[in-house]
Amino acid sequence: MMIATFCRVCGYEPEEAPWGESGQQPTYQYCPCCNTQFGVTDAVFEQIQAERKAWIEAGMPWRSKRYAQPEDWNPLEQIGLIPYQFVNLKEEPELVRALASRPKDEES
Numbered sequence: 290m291m292i293a294t295f296c297r298v299c300g301y302e303p304e305e306a307p308w309g310e311s312g313q314q315p316t317y318q319y320c321p322c323c324n325t326q327f328g329v330t331d332a333v334f335e336q337i338q339a340e341r342k343a344w345i346e347a348g349m350p351w352r353s354k355r356y357a358q359p360e361d362w363n364p365l366e367q368i369g370l371i372p373y374q375f376v377n378l379k380e381e382p383e384l385v386r387a388l389a390s391r392p393k394d395e396e397s
């Protein structure tokens with residue numbers, strides 16, 4: 290099983306896996322991209338969706354002031370890395386194309 294190293298809300302890959310190597314122990318750090326707090330605001334499916342919706346509606350901003358936005362940062366590519374199980378494909382059609390374009394071996 291693949292350990293998800295990407296933010297459940299925005300797909301950013303922080304230095305530390307958001308929910309630890311086991312996927313069970315959140316770091317309680319803040320995502321430098323969307324500012325969700327791992328283990329707090331990304332623990333429940335509906336909340337993940339709500340957080341993502343708010344971030345997308347705000348124009349997918351880089352939220353951290355502490356960590357600089359990566360030079361090659363592309364939020365539209367990044368959302369394709371959100372783990373499938375945290376996306377509602379029916380209600381989040383804007384994500385479908387991004388998800389479809391990612392490598393096959395990340396689907397499981």
Ligand SMILES: [Zn+2]
Pocket residue numbers: 296297298299300301320321322323324325
């Ligand atoms: Zn994030």
